[in-house]
Amino acid sequence: MTLPVAAKVVSIADGMAADTVTLDEAGRNRRRIAMTSDGGIRFLLDLSEARLLRHGDGLQLSDGRIIAVRAKPEPLYRVHPQDALHLLRLAWHLGNRHCPAQIDREFILIRRDHTLRAMLEGLGAEVEDIEAPFDPEGGAYDGGHHHHD
Structure with a gap:
């Protein structure tokens, strides 16, 4: 099974996301890594360059779903x-x-x-x-x- 790929960070409105991924600051500073959302959706983060994902960012998957980024305390x-x-x-x-x-x-x-x-x-x-x-x-x-x- 091929994992959906998140190659784009998008702005999202409340209710748009299919799920969330909750990460501390170090875990949000990424370019390419396999991830699992809080609800169990497995996907590959594959950005063109490393960046700090911000609380409220959306990761758009290749299948159209969006995963909302949440900052972990x-x-x-x-x-x-x-x-x-x-x-x-x-x-x-x-x-x-x-x-x-x-x-x-x-x-x-x-x-x-x-x-x-x-x-x-x-x-x-x-x-x-x-x-x-x-x-x-x-x-x-x-x-x-x-x-x-």
Whole structure:
């Protein structure tokens, strides 16, 4: 039996998907891999280049079905700054360490790392342990990524 192939990432509306696939951030950064949806649909992801699949993306299968991508919660830190300027300083320090980060107006999300936690707390940030989907910013050369309210 030949697996359906997902070679295209599409925008989807609620209710359009035949199923979902729930992956952590590392599992969503792919180009080519055999996958199984949450409901058991087996398919081959075969994109032209590696990319981070975002929560809400759709993978269009060669048979026409769409599989919705869902971000799996993972252990993170929510970093709370003192104010907007402090948020910028914290983001600079994280970026200087090439740390993937999801940046919001009110906080920054990063993967748990005790060394980074100590640094951030030393810089005056409040650091909270959470479990949440992780959708970090893309690199400067991948077209960027913006979080919407």
